[in-house]
Amino acid sequence: xxxxxxSTASVVLFLEKLVVDPLVRPVLWGVFLFGLFLxxxxxWILLYHWKSYSFDQQKIRGPKRLYLYVSAVLxxxxxxxxxxxxx
Amino acid sequence: xxxxxxxxxxxxxxxxxxxxxxIETLFLSLFFISPFIxxxxxxxGGIPISPEAFALWIFVSSGWFLLGWVLFFVIWTNYYLxxxxxxxxxxxxxxxxxxFSRDISEFGLDRIQNITIxxxxxxxxxxxxxxxxxxxxxESRKFIIKYVPHPDKVKDVIFKQHEEFMKSRMxxxxx
Numbered sequence: 001x002x003x004x005x006x007s008t009a010s011v012v013l014f015l016e017k018l019v020v021d022p023l024v025r026p027v028l029w030g031v032f033l034f035g036l037f038l039x040x041x042x043x044w045i046l047l048y049h050w051k052s053y054s055f056d057q058q059k060i061r062g063p064k065r066l067y068l069y070v071s072a073v074l075x076x077x078x079x080x081x082x083x084x085x086x087x
Numbered sequence: 088x089x090x091x092x093x094x095x096x097x098x099x100x101x102x103x104x105x106x107x108x109x110i111e112t113l114f115l116s117l118f119f120i121s122p123f124i125x126x127x128x129x130x131x132g133g134i135p136i137s138p139e140a141f142a143l144w145i146f147v148s149s150g151w152f153l154l155g156w157v158l159f160f161v162i163w164t165n166y167y168l169x170x171x172x173x174x175x176x177x178x179x180x181x182x183x184x185x186x187f188s189r190d191i192s193e194f195g196l197d198r199i200q201n202i203t204i205x206x207x208x209x210x211x212x213x214x215x216x217x218x219x220x221x222x223x224x225x226e227s228r229k230f231i232i233k234y235v236p237h238p239d240k241v242k243d244v245i246f247k248q249h250e251e252f253m254k255s256r257m258x259x260x261x262x
Contacts, residue, residue, distance in 0.1 A: 009134050028143075028146065032150075035150055035153070039153060042157050042161070043157075045186060046157075046161070046164055049168065049186060050164070053168050053181075053183075053189070054167070054168065055089055055100065055170065055172060056100075060167075063160075063163070063167075067156070067160050070156055071153060071156060071157075074149045074152050074156065075153065077149040078145075078146055078149040080145075081142045081143070081145035081146040081149065082142075082146055084138075084142045085139055085142040085143055085146065
């Protein structure tokens with residue numbers, strides 16, 4: 001536990017140093033946009049597979065919605081935290 | 088593409104047991120719990136966290152979850168698209184190796200010569216899953232579907248369809 005606390009403390013210290021670095025904001029926006037691009041590519045690949053190869057289009061509708069809704073929530077969370085971090 | 092003729096009835100879709108999906112996605116649980124573990128250690132260890140650092144933690148954790156979420160659906164897609172479709176005329180074997188890599192083969196029910204099921208091990212016995220081997224006439228290749236839930240029931244359904252198909256064929260040829 002003590003080891004975990006000390007390693008977490010070093011991570012938190014690293015985060016605190018990052019917070020005051022002026023370069024970190026544009027880098028984080030770059031990371032966010034690049035992540036969004038990768039997610040878009042992977043989503044296109046998954047949707048293509050579900051549309052082209054799924055035997056029953058009705059059955060795939062539920063998992064497709066679940067995937068898109070949860071992804072949207074996570075992307076919004078990333079965006080909101082980045083906005084609050086940038087303020 | 089899966090070719091179903093007009094008038095052809097789909098009797099059964101067979102996928103691997105959920106246990107296979109669970110094993111393949113087990114490592115992803117680390118994805119989902121690791122951000123919480125770091126937060127818990129920080130909170131219970133009395134390490135002060137500024138609001139900016141917390142916002143950064145949310146950003147990193149959400150990105151981490153998103154990566155895990157996409158990976159889960161890549162694995163699930165490979166699981167879901169790997170299927171045997173039993174119709175009243177044939178069996179279609181779709182082998183999904185990974186994204187953009189799949190084999191589709193099919194054989195008529197009249198070509199089935201023998202079906203064997205194989206259940207070996209404690210877990211397959213307890214969770215009721217196993218392998219089904221189908222031998223067909225004129226094919227050196229054996230068709231195998233692995234980790235099928237309730238293989239005995241699947242075997243019965245295939246045999247029943249085989250019998251009905253052969254009866255209808257004999258009925259047509261005697262006319």
